[in-house]
Amino acid sequence: MQAEDYRFIIEAMGSQVFYRKWRPQTLAEVVGQEHVTQTLRHALERGKVAHAYLFCGPRGTGKTSIGRILAKAVNCLENGRGEPCNSCDMCLAITEGRALDVIEVDAASNRGIDEIRDLRERVNYAPSSARYKVYIVDEVHMLTEPASNALLKTLEEPPPYIIFVLATTEPHKVLPTIMSRCQRFDFRRLPQAAVVSRLERICHLEDIAVEPEALRLITKMASGSLRDAENILEQLATYYGREIELNQVRNLLGLSGDLRAKELARHIVMGDVSAGLAIINRVASDGVDLRQFHRELVEYLRELLLVKAGSPEAVELTPEELEELRQLAAQAPLKKIAEAVRRFSGLDLRLDASSTLPLELALVECAAPEETTAAPPETEAIAQPAPAPEEPAQGEMVEAAVAPASPDLEYIRSRWREVIEGLRGAGSRGNLDALLRSACEPVAVEGNTLVLGFYYQFHKEKIEDPKYTHLVETKISQVLGTPYKISCVLTPKGKKAPNQSAVKGHLVRAAQEMGARIINVEEL
Amino acid sequence: MWRIVGQDRAVAQLQAALERQAVAHAYLLVGPPQVGKMTLALNFAQALNCEGTVPPCQECPACGRIASSQHPDVLVVGLLTENGNRPRKEIGIDQIREVQHLASLPPFQGRSKVFIIEAAERLSQEAANCLLKTLEEPPPRVVFALLTSQEQLLPPTILSRCHRIELAPVPEGTIQALLAQRGTAPELARLVARLSRGCPGWAVSATEVGDILEERNRSLDAWLRLGGHDIGERFAYAAHLAAQFDRDRSAVEAALKLGQGWWQDLLLVKGGAAEHITNLDQAATLAQEAAVYTWPQIRKALYSLEAARRQLELNANPRLVLEVLMLNLPRKGGEVAGATP
Numbered sequence: 001m002q003a004e005d006y007r008f009i010i011e012a013m014g015s016q017v018f019y020r021k022w023r024p025q026t027l028a029e030v031v032g033q034e035h036v037t038q039t040l041r042h043a044l045e046r047g048k049v050a051h052a053y054l055f056c057g058p059r060g061t062g063k064t065s066i067g068r069i070l071a072k073a074v075n076c077l078e079n080g081r082g083e084p085c086n087s088c089d090m091c092l093a094i095t096e097g098r099a100l101d102v103i104e105v106d107a108a109s110n111r112g113i114d115e116i117r118d119l120r121e122r123v124n125y126a127p128s129s130a131r132y133k134v135y136i137v138d139e140v141h142m143l144t145e146p147a148s149n150a151l152l153k154t155l156e157e158p159p160p161y162i163i164f165v166l167a168t169t170e171p172h173k174v175l176p177t178i179m180s181r182c183q184r185f186d187f188r189r190l191p192q193a194a195v196v197s198r199l200e201r202i203c204h205l206e207d208i209a210v211e212p213e214a215l216r217l218i219t220k221m222a223s224g225s226l227r228d229a230e231n232i233l234e235q236l237a238t239y240y241g242r243e244i245e246l247n248q249v250r251n252l253l254g255l256s257g258d259l260r261a262k263e264l265a266r267h268i269v270m271g272d273v274s275a276g277l278a279i280i281n282r283v284a285s286d287g288v289d290l291r292q293f294h295r296e297l298v299e300y301l302r303e304l305l306l307v308k309a310g311s312p313e314a315v316e317l318t319p320e321e322l323e324e325l326r327q328l329a330a331q332a333p334l335k336k337i338a339e340a341v342r343r344f345s346g347l348d349l350r351l352d353a354s355s356t357l358p359l360e361l362a363l364v365e366c367a368a369p370e371e372t373t374a375a376p377p378e379t380e381a382i383a384q385p386a387p388a389p390e391e392p393a394q395g396e397m398v399e400a401a402v403a404p405a406s407p408d409l410e411y412i413r414s415r416w417r418e419v420i421e422g423l424r425g426a427g428s429r430g431n432l433d434a435l436l437r438s439a440c441e442p443v444a445v446e447g448n449t450l451v452l453g454f455y456y457q458f459h460k461e462k463i464e465d466p467k468y469t470h471l472v473e474t475k476i477s478q479v480l481g482t483p484y485k486i487s488c489v490l491t492p493k494g495k496k497a498p499n500q501s502a503v504k505g506h507l508v509r510a511a512q513e514m515g516a517r518i519i520n521v522e523e524l
Numbered sequence: 525m526w527r528i529v530g531q532d533r534a535v536a537q538l539q540a541a542l543e544r545q546a547v548a549h550a551y552l553l554v555g556p557p558q559v560g561k562m563t564l565a566l567n568f569a570q571a572l573n574c575e576g577t578v579p580p581c582q583e584c585p586a587c588g589r590i591a592s593s594q595h596p597d598v599l600v601v602g603l604l605t606e607n608g609n610r611p612r613k614e615i616g617i618d619q620i621r622e623v624q625h626l627a628s629l630p631p632f633q634g635r636s637k638v639f640i641i642e643a644a645e646r647l648s649q650e651a652a653n654c655l656l657k658t659l660e661e662p663p664p665r666v667v668f669a670l671l672t673s674q675e676q677l678l679p680p681t682i683l684s685r686c687h688r689i690e691l692a693p694v695p696e697g698t699i700q701a702l703l704a705q706r707g708t709a710p711e712l713a714r715l716v717a718r719l720s721r722g723c724p725g726w727a728v729s730a731t732e733v734g735d736i737l738e739e740r741n742r743s744l745d746a747w748l749r750l751g752g753h754d755i756g757e758r759f760a761y762a763a764h765l766a767a768q769f770d771r772d773r774s775a776v777e778a779a780l781k782l783g784q785g786w787w788q789d790l791l792l793v794k795g796g797a798a799e800h801i802t803n804l805d806q807a808a809t810l811a812q813e814a815a816v817y818t819w820p821q822i823r824k825a826l827y828s829l830e831a832a833r834r835q836l837e838l839n840a841n842p843r844l845v846l847e848v849l850m851l852n853l854p855r856k857g858g859e860v861a862g863a864t865p
Binding site: 017109111354360361363510 | 536537540541544546548549556620621624650653654655656657658660661676680681683684685686687688690692693694695696721722754755756759784788791792795796797799800819823826851
């Protein structure tokens with residue numbers, strides 16, 4: 001390619017990108033926002049256009065486009081009560097962005113009060129040639145607060161020839177006082193069918209042949225934004241030419257459809273750690289997008305789970321795929337498969353998209369369950385101290401299974417706090433737990449009777465009340481898993497034995513290693 | 525001739541755009557740090573402004589000026605440094621306003637103005653919003669190239685306006701060959717290629733800047749020894765890292781990443797996939813160590829390191845984070861110390 005040819009590229013470049021070239025120029029051409037376009041069309045027909053509109057919605061759904069069409073519609077020389085003609089001088093000027101009376105303000109660049117004051121001054125001048133002066137303010141949520149308030153003044157009492165069209169992707173950041181002075185329209189994420197049909201139209205106009213499946217895939221990747229979809233289509237056309245196939249789309253978008261995801265799933269289920277690790281690393285070194293690979297892995301594991309659980313009809317599978325899954329499902333218990341799904345679906349690979357570590361860790365966790373002590377924590381959990389057991393109910397479910405046959409005093413002491421917490425709100429004044437917390441402690445175990453030592457007669461008598469005794473005994477049994485009776489004795493304060501569980505805390509031990517000695521132990 | 529290694533697909537996309545006269549006005553180049561985003565962006569800027577017969581020819585004055593950062597129409601926007609060499613944390617709105625102003629002027633010498641925004645994820649919110657309109661409909665003869673290694677941090681409104689080009693990690697063999705070509709000894713080339721994790725930029729720096737590999741060796745040594753150290757020595761290391769953090773945050777982040785890499789290698793060796801380890805030159809040591817640590821210990825180490833990295837990112841007190849990490853790292857032969865994961 002000769003360098004001179006580039007001259008033409010650069011000159012033509014401004015209008016080439018699909019999403020600019022194929023911007024809708026009439027309300028009818030707008031895709032997927034019928035609730036907006038219909039209302040506007042009616043307003044135009046009746047000559048009842050509002051003086052301020054607020055368009056809210058996600059990116060690439062038509063806010064700026066409709067703003068411009070509206071500007072044309074109200075000013076069109078041929079019409080003026082409906083769609084713009086797009087051929088009169090006014091329509092052409094507006095389309096080309098050179099109309100003096102249609103002013104587009106980028107609120108993100110001109111967000112300060114000076115710029116808005118400037119705008120307010122100019123609002124007072126009548127339009128030079130058009131019927132209406134239209135201000136299209138994009139990203140209006142970026143205005144500073146003083147600027148917003150200044151704009152408010154103008155919105156309250158606009159001159160009759162002014163129309164404001166405010167647009168934003170973040171309506172919650174717009175002052176409610178501004179919002180209440182506008183007619184608000186919420187733009188939706190576009191439904192797939194709408195995007196697909198628009199893409200088809202563009203393909204027709206641009207003379208590009210695309211497989212329908214491919215269009216659907218592009219649309220899926222665009223998540224409801226027409227601009228995103230048009231961009232992807234354009235990139236494909238640029239790279240592959242005028243004929244685009246499904247696997248080319250997959251290729252460019254990094255959707256591997258890699259069979260190794262299935263292989264890895266097999267290794268996970270069968271517990272073959274080394275083979276699994278090998279696959280993960282080979283996939284990574286082959287340059288496959290790990291996030292996509294992960295998604296496909298989780299999808300496959302999910303299908304496996306459903307087949308194992310007996311609901312294969314919940315997924316769309318060919319008979320061969322189903323058979324493959326059934327065979328694999330037969331090799332492992334449901335619990336293991338569920339565990340695999342849980343661990344792998346919880347991974348977030350976005351933070352370091354090229355790191356194999358999350359996958360490797362999850363594999364090791366799944367495939368070696370007998371060495372797993374507990375499920376891996378959320379990282380936030382490591383940052384905070386271990387939470388005090390707030391729900392003995394949860395604790396008892398786990399603990400009941402492992403309650404030792406004859407628990408000793410130590411054990412009871414270590415669970416005493418749970419008992420107290422569990423009694424929160426109990427008692428006639430709701431302070432049973434407070435009574436127990438500060439006034440007594442377990443001092444001995446005799447058979448199936450727990451001896452509680454009280455420091456003061458008053459508290460001892462309170463708990464000896466049969467009503468309370470019963471409450472305490474029930475809670476103890478709940479928490480510890482075995483029924484206990486309590487017997488209350490008086491023990492003068494000061495003879496407390498140090499709480500062993502405190503001494504065993506890891507921070508305490510670490511401190512001891514550095515030469516600290518325990519002087520006193522206090523319950524909080 | 526495009527002077528970039530291992531990014532055939534990305535180059536092909538841009539080349540096709542040039543040939544079909546379908547160059548978009550905004551591109552987003554996505555990929556890990558030092559994989560070649562800036563190199564690709566500069567090559568593209570050359571291709572757009574080249575005065576030779578086969579762009580980018582690398583020989584004409586325009587290509588030359590771009591290569592030496594002296595072309596008036598090619599501007600790189602990035603984090604500014606304050607006085608005292610500390611980089612600012614964000615790309616500010618004033619920088620973007622400047623860009624808008626410059627974009628409104630026709631090119632001085634070249635055919636098109638190219639604005640390369642480095643570390644685009646560091647755009648402040650105001651700056652990003654300010655850029656939106658310009659990014660959507662820039663003046664003619666303007667091309668934007670946004671570079672990022674953390675695409676998920678960019679607002680969707682920006683992503684939507686760009687053509688996305690992904691730069692995948694480069695195959696190890698390619699990097700090894702590149703290093704060999706530059707005169708690196710085969711053993712070293714193999715190691716560096718593996719350590720680079722697909723980023724040729726890093727690989728080349730590592731072989732040219734002596735400190736990088738030395739620092740790595742020192743750091744690795746420290747992690748290795750921690751296993752046998754008592755709490756006092758560990759805390760001393762934590763204090764050392766904490767002090768370093770104030771001066772040079774990225775060095776500490778790199779040290780933690782290295783530590784993670786070390787324990788990941790232990791996981792691989794213990795799991796029977798030793799051929800995939802990163803630290804090739806430590807194979808023997810790793811084999812020994814992997815036999816000594818249990819699975820719960822290895823997992824715990826990895827979770828603790830990840831937690832420490834995240835906490836530092838969230839601006840937790842560095843000394844505290846590092847000391848907690850030292851408490852949590854397993855000890856050789858000992859029980860799993862510290863809180864249960």
